[in-house]
Amino acid sequence: MKTFFNVEDLGNLNDALAEAKEIKNNRFGYQELGKNKTLLMIFFNNSLRTRLSTQKAAMNLGVNVIVLDVNAGAWKLETERGVIMDGDKSEHLLEAIPVMGSYCDIIGIRSFAGLSDRDYDYAETIVNQFVKYSGRPVFAMETSTVHPLQAFADLFTIEEYKQTTRPKVVLSWAPHCKSLPQAVPNSFAQWMNAADVDFVITHPEGYELDPKFAGNAKIEYNQKKAFDNADFIYAKNWSCPGVTNPADYGKIINSDPSWTVDTEHMSWTNNGYFMHCLPVRRGLIVTDDVIESDHSLVIPEAANREISAEVVIKRMLESL
Amino acid sequence: MKTFFNVEDLGNLNDALAEAKEIKNNRFGYQELGKNKTLLMIFFNNSLRTRLSTQKAAMNLGVNVIVLDVNAGAWKLETERGVIMDGDKSEHLLEAIPVMGSYCDIIGIRSFAGLSDRDYDYAETIVNQFVKYSGRPVFAMETSTVHPLQAFADLFTIEEYKQTTRPKVVLSWAPHCKSLPQAVPNSFAQWMNAADVDFVITHPEGYELDPKFAGNAKIEYNQKKAFDNADFIYAKNWSCPGVTNPADYGKIINSDPSWTVDTEHMSWTNNGYFMHCLPVRRGLIVTDDVIESDHSLVIPEAANREISAEVVIKRMLESL
Amino acid sequence: MKTFFNVEDLGNLNDALAEAKEIKNNRFGYQELGKNKTLLMIFFNNSLRTRLSTQKAAMNLGVNVIVLDVNAGAWKLETERGVIMDGDKSEHLLEAIPVMGSYCDIIGIRSFAGLSDRDYDYAETIVNQFVKYSGRPVFAMETSTVHPLQAFADLFTIEEYKQTTRPKVVLSWAPHCKSLPQAVPNSFAQWMNAADVDFVITHPEGYELDPKFAGNAKIEYNQKKAFDNADFIYAKNWSCPGVTNPADYGKIINSDPSWTVDTEHMSWTNNGYFMHCLPVRRGLIVTDDVIESDHSLVIPEAANREISAEVVIKRMLESL
Known part of the structure; x- marks a missing residue:
């Protein structure tokens, strides 16, 4: 599985539910899979349940976890080309995303809807850019339009x-x-x-x-x-x-x-x-x-x- | 030991001191105990020594550590029943605490005295609610009235x-x-x-x-x-x-x-x-x-x- | 290696480059070295690349990592003697630094130049105090005058x-x-x-x-x-x-x-x-x-x- 945003990403839903049941009874049974692997959890927004439960899940699998809290106010990413970046955006996503991808094996991302521009929110621009440029599997920890976990x-x-x-x-x-x-x-x-x-x-x-x-x-x-x-x-x-x-x-x-x-x-x-x-x-x-x-x-x-x-x-x- | 707030929680004090001496000479000798166990450290207030030393102690024991910094201003817990929660409190402790308990095996909590209401501070309301509702052993990382570590x-x-x-x-x-x-x-x-x-x-x-x-x-x-x-x-x-x-x-x-x-x-x-x-x-x-x-x-x-x-x-x- | 600030700290540069090449092909080959060792990463300033890459490197080596984000505004260290500390500095570096050293084996530190006092910046006062008082190997994660990583x-x-x-x-x-x-x-x-x-x-x-x-x-x-x-x-x-x-x-x-x-x-x-x-x-x-x-x-x-x-x-x- 390379992305997890929609139900189709799981393939056969009954198989996925059976796997969930199996894992619930054997949470620590797959640690060889996670050995020397790193999950990068990127939060553009606050989180309690998602932060704790996803970190716990990764640790169950023997995965190293790095948590990155992005203060949206302090680190705005430029997304356009041809811009003279002399404002408040200090980095372009075309550099930031592949760099983050280079330090991990899997990316989880939380990026809420702004609720002011429907087209922008429903286009899922930020998340799609991570999928396109990070070079890593990406899953949603709640995006503008979905919360599949x-x-x-x-x-x-x-x-x-x-x-x-x-x-x-x-x-x-x-x-x-x-x-x-x-x-x-x-x-x-x-x-x-x-x-x-x-x-x-x-x-x-x-x-x-x-x-x-x-x-x-x-x-x-x-x-x-x-x-x-x-x-x-x-x-x-x-x-x-x-x-x-x-x-x-x-x-x-x-x-x-x-x-x-x-x-x-x-x-x-x-x-x-x-x-x-x-x-x-x-x-x-x-x-x-x-x-x-x-x-x-x-x-x-x-x-x-x-x-x-x-x-x-x-x-x-x-x-x- | 299910709680650690007062000296009585340690039982025989000489035994506890002997155990401390033994552990000081063999800090990494008990990692089998901590395998696949998770400590959740919850900070309602800043911390330097407690944060570092407790995290180090848990890692000595092979325990996974999740650190949660709660910005008291951003996440206020409702504690009363019958309230219409249309103010600044976005979650009720009766949900928040058992949820946190479900993602860990042991909870450490820091929650300082407000110093404005003696009865409230000395009642240790927040900490006692974690003991009552989390379903986990709870220890103090400094509370309103005690700092037993x-x-x-x-x-x-x-x-x-x-x-x-x-x-x-x-x-x-x-x-x-x-x-x-x-x-x-x-x-x-x-x-x-x-x-x-x-x-x-x-x-x-x-x-x-x-x-x-x-x-x-x-x-x-x-x-x-x-x-x-x-x-x-x-x-x-x-x-x-x-x-x-x-x-x-x-x-x-x-x-x-x-x-x-x-x-x-x-x-x-x-x-x-x-x-x-x-x-x-x-x-x-x-x-x-x-x-x-x-x-x-x-x-x-x-x-x-x-x-x-x-x-x-x-x-x-x-x-x- | 006890400090890493300048190129001389690496000794023979060709040997260091050969070692880098070897490690790039065998990132997880030295985990016995890091077993039960702890890296404390201290950030007085924001970080993205350095935070992620250094943490990843330490985990590759099996090292436990503790990340400490120091809000420079909230935790100012007194550096002088003979001062009555009744202002905004709540701790003296002569206590803070050895305490931090006591909970780890290696220290990485980020402390940017203030750019207002050249002599102060180029004296590297804060970093040198960590070298002198922490009792641990110290490396720069960007200081006032160098960024050797x-x-x-x-x-x-x-x-x-x-x-x-x-x-x-x-x-x-x-x-x-x-x-x-x-x-x-x-x-x-x-x-x-x-x-x-x-x-x-x-x-x-x-x-x-x-x-x-x-x-x-x-x-x-x-x-x-x-x-x-x-x-x-x-x-x-x-x-x-x-x-x-x-x-x-x-x-x-x-x-x-x-x-x-x-x-x-x-x-x-x-x-x-x-x-x-x-x-x-x-x-x-x-x-x-x-x-x-x-x-x-x-x-x-x-x-x-x-x-x-x-x-x-x-x-x-x-x-x-």
């Missing part, structure tokens, strides 16, 4: 907890006080569309995800109807994806508190499990009662981030 | 240098230009009370340490009398503990320069050794002559931080 | 690409929008003077390097004459070294764009290679066409930083 961990968690062959999974928008990217819902939708589940997305009008990710998922604007008989509720806020109205891209166009997932919401489900990628703001996305209930999977999901990262790094090591 | 290293240093069976040890307050926590003197007092030494605390009136830590130590307000015939002088500043006057908690209520330890002060002792936990401000706590003398133990004390940390991590590994 | 990598790159026994190498000043230190050109000049090359330095009048580094190199103020028949062009900006006019130390006294290396400049050479230590500002130092040409060595130079660091750390390990 999270979606893989989420699907694996659903596999662990599902009680029917084909569970009903609902991705539900919920209100938030800040504008958040669409990376998590995009990847979750992409993964669910590829998995053997009955998948429904529910959100207020205007929050339609990009068709590239929403695919053929059923869209249900009535949250109660969507939750009916659901086995898993995946709550998440996202800002306006700008599909129906590009001028609204990145904005908060709805903050209706009735979308907050509480015990009444969960009562509409088939004794469903509650999921969220974390961090979560209680009282906005979900109530204390729901997230603390014995049907909340937020901690197991987070713990499985170590597993999804280990599968990805293992496969990249195998491809070297 | 320092006190353990200090006692071990006294053991190495003492020339009588039961030396006289004096903890002496000294002036400082900033309000400092009581963590170091609290732990030092606790350790000395548990050790086989003649222990005296000297400070201006109003600086009485919390009885939980001062215990039955002799308090002597006359510094010269306290120093008389002392074998070890442990100088340290601390702000008002607020025992006699809670309104003064965390304040500087005395800055008398006559308490600065100089050669005259040391002449009152039994050719005593000078100790301090570092960093130390010269000219306030101690003069150049005293700290640079051949009876200054500040560097050996600091070097022994590696040893105290290694004993603690080794014992926690043995408990897994 | 870069110069060693540069010479090794020239060895790899040279097509004549004694190539002509030109160090050329080029304009820049910020005041930059002289560390890179100083070390490059020192290394070239020691190597078997025909070495010329070209720059506008007033930019003369300190004689300690320029040595007997030929100085040619006419850039075109300097470039004539050159095999390697090493472009670099530096601020005024203050040799001819001390009052100009650290200032930009020329910004003539005709010194920017473009294809016409390169046409004057013997089909020469272009070199630069990176990061480089395009349009000021060099044009896109030149740096992207197949005769640009900027990426191989950077990759060889791993090799120069590994030779240095290996030799220091051998000296322990």
Whole structure:
């Protein structure tokens, strides 16, 4: 595996899930693969879960880890040619990226959406440049539009907890006080569309995800109807994806508190499990009662981030 | 050992000191214990000595180390239930702590006193939440009220240098230009009370340490009398503990320069050794002559931080 | 090897180059040397290439690495005696340095020139204090006046690409929008003077390097004459070294764009290679066409930083 951004990068999804299960039972069984190999984790944005879980996964595999925190304000990369670089950009990506590639074997990169320019964000310019110029396998630790380590961990968690062959999974928008990217819902939708589940997305009008990710998922604007008989509720806020109205891209166009997932919401489900990628703001996305209930999977999901990262790094090591 | 905050956590103190001595002579002898184990060091505050010595100790034991610097301003944890989290706190501790616990085997935590709310500081809320919710052994890398790795290293240093069976040890307050926590003197007092030494605390009136830590130590307000015939002088500043006057908690209520330890002060002792936990401000706590003398133990004390940390991590590994 | 600041520290230069070649082909062949050894990398300034390449080199050798980023604003070291430390300096170097030394086996240090006080910068006070008080081998990761890991990598790159026994190498000043230190050109000049090359330095009048580094190199103020028949062009900006006019130390006294290396400049050479230590500002130092040409060595130079660091750390390990 040379890149990990989309579900297709995993190839056969059932094989990948089986590999995740195997690794979860044998985390330290592949250290020969990682011997004398180095993972460079590049963070253009803050990170807690991703930083810790990916580092842990690499160490499980015997891989050396170098963490690079790029202060976006202090180190801006020039991307154009023909520019006289006398401003605040002190290095050109055409030098910076191959140099970083020369000191490692695998690159993980985090680079969030700016949420001001839809075309720029959805073009994934920075990440694609790393793929093109680094000479190394590159995986996403959340980019402008995708967070595949999270979606893989989420699907694996659903596999662990599902009680029917084909569970009903609902991705539900919920209100938030800040504008958040669409990376998590995009990847979750992409993964669910590829998995053997009955998948429904529910959100207020205007929050339609990009068709590239929403695919053929059923869209249900009535949250109660969507939750009916659901086995898993995946709550998440996202800002306006700008599909129906590009001028609204990145904005908060709805903050209706009735979308907050509480015990009444969960009562509409088939004794469903509650999921969220974390961090979560209680009282906005979900109530204390729901997230603390014995049907909340937020901690197991987070713990499985170590597993999804280990599968990805293992496969990249195998491809070297 | 599942927690390390107080001297009681070590069990028999002589056994712990013997173990420290053994480890100092065989630092790399226990790497099988640490294989495939991970220490997560969480810093809510800056650190130099603790960061380096604890990391070194863990690596001596073959333990993988992940260092997490939490910018307290950027990542505030909500601790209450029933709150709508629409302010500056983006995550609830009930999610954050078990997630961090899921990526490691042992947690070290640094979280200083705020010095504005005595009850909050002395309740050790943050640290206790890590003990309760992380599911991992937790040790203090200096908390609001204790710094046991320092006190353990200090006692071990006294053991190495003492020339009588039961030396006289004096903890002496000294002036400082900033309000400092009581963590170091609290732990030092606790350790000395548990050790086989003649222990005296000297400070201006109003600086009485919390009885939980001062215990039955002799308090002597006359510094010269306290120093008389002392074998070890442990100088340290601390702000008002607020025992006699809670309104003064965390304040500087005395800055008398006559308490600065100089050669005259040391002449009152039994050719005593000078100790301090570092960093130390010269000219306030101690003069150049005293700290640079051949009876200054500040560097050996600091070097022994590696040893105290290694004993603690080794014992926690043995408990897994 | 106990220090690495100047070319003389390497001893026989041909032996060092042969060792670099051997290590490049066998990066992981010396891990027994590094077992249970710790490198402490201390950064008083930002770093990308040096941070990554030195860390990679140490890990190649099986060495544990601790990275310490010192925020110069937050942790100022007092260097004088007899001072009452009631200001912003919270620790004296006479404590801080031996303590840091006690937790590691080798120290790498980065501490840039302030460019305001020539005597202070060229005295290398901070670095010399680490040599004197740390008790450990110390190497430069760029100091006020030298950057030997870069110069060693540069010479090794020239060895790899040279097509004549004694190539002509030109160090050329080029304009820049910020005041930059002289560390890179100083070390490059020192290394070239020691190597078997025909070495010329070209720059506008007033930019003369300190004689300690320029040595007997030929100085040619006419850039075109300097470039004539050159095999390697090493472009670099530096601020005024203050040799001819001390009052100009650290200032930009020329910004003539005709010194920017473009294809016409390169046409004057013997089909020469272009070199630069990176990061480089395009349009000021060099044009896109030149740096992207197949005769640009900027990426191989950077990759060889791993090799120069590994030779240095290996030799220091051998000296322990």
